[in-house]
Amino acid sequence: MKDKWGANRACAWFLLNTDIDEIDEYMADSEHPTGKGYLEWLTPFVEEKLVETWRLRVNIVPEYQPENVAKNAPNILTGKNIAYLGSSVTFGSASEGISFADYIAARNDTSYIKEAVPGTTLVDNGEQSYIQRMINNISPDEQVDLFVCQLSTNDASAGNPMGEISDSQNLEDFNTGTIIGALEYILTYVKQTWDCPIMFYTGTKYDSEAYGQMVEALKQLQGKYEFGIIDMWDDLDADISEYDEYMSDGIHPNRKGYLEWWTPFMEEKMIEYLTQEGQ
Incomplete structure (x- = not known):
């Protein structure tokens, strides 16, 4: 095994594995990589670490703090109380707990309830499911002007x-152990409890065939609800x-992704729907 090179390359010193079969091809001597070593070994490592650093730092840049974002002109969202139900994407798991919900509130002067727990599901499989948290954590007496629910990737x-x-259309008839049954339960419960407009977001x-099928099933429910x-x-x-x-992985945006990509699109669709509903 070759000695790891210079302490001025501290990240590589501690993290780059040199106990590999290709080490003699990758290192010209104990300090200097070969051309092949740079291309196939050191460069991909540095690229990976740069991306990791970007994804961490973008979430602490002051311009992405909700209190610092530019406000929209007053619109149909302004003054509304919006309830959000979801899991990690609604919570903001890859963005230090800040998501589109926080940005929509800051940009449009809404109040909001963010009932979001990472890793949870629509399917009612315990006290942290969407259904149980909706029933137990959002007061029936709350004035909800719009209910927004995440189509869970989980x-x-x-x-x-x-x-x-x-x-x-009776709550007790829905099979909440299935995705469609849980969606029907949420739709019916929201209507009966708050009688407000409801939207789901995808x-x-x-890369998920199963999630694509969930999106299609959600659209089919618009024929009934x-x-x-x-x-x-x-x-x-x-x-x-x-x-x-914009994305920390295939599912979770960072703050830049939420603010610059998802939030404007979501606002547009929410405004369109509330206008259509005469709200």
């Missing part, structure tokens, strides 16, 4: 069963040059 990742659209396109969809899966192009600047 259900797709867990392989939760899709289910079928029921013939009923994530942007990532009145609700809006913020469809970033089909309507917000993910094939953009800024993608790696």
Whole structure:
């Protein structure tokens, strides 16, 4: 095993594995990589660390603090109390707990409830499910002007069963152990409890056939229920040059991604839907 090189390359010193079969091809001597070493070994490592550093630092840049963002002109969202129900994307797991919900409030002077717990599902599988938190953590006496629910990627990742659209509109008839049954329960409960407009939002396109099927099932439910969809899966192009600047991974935006990419699109669709509903 070759000695690791100069202490001025501290990150590589501690983190770059030199106990590899190709070490003699990658190092000209104990301090200097070969051309092949730079191209195939050191450069990818440095690139990876630069991306990691960017993803950490973008979340602490002052311009992405909610209190520092520019406000929109008064609009139909202004003064509304919006309830958000979701998991890690609604919470802002890759952005230090700041998400579109916080930016929409800051930009449009809304009040909001952010009922978001990472890793949770639509399917009612315990006290942290969407349904249980909606029932137990959002007061029925709350004045809710718009209810926005995340179409959870966790259900797709867990392989939760899709289910079928029921013939009923009674809460007790829905199979909440399935994705569609849980969606129907949320739609009906929101209508009965707050009688306010409801929208679901999807994530942007990532490598998941199961999530794509969930998006299609959600659209089919519009044949039975009145609700809006913020469809970033089909309507917000993910094939953009800024993608790696905006996303921490295929599912979670960073603050830049929320503020510059997701939030304007979501605001547009929310304003369109509330205007359509005469709110």
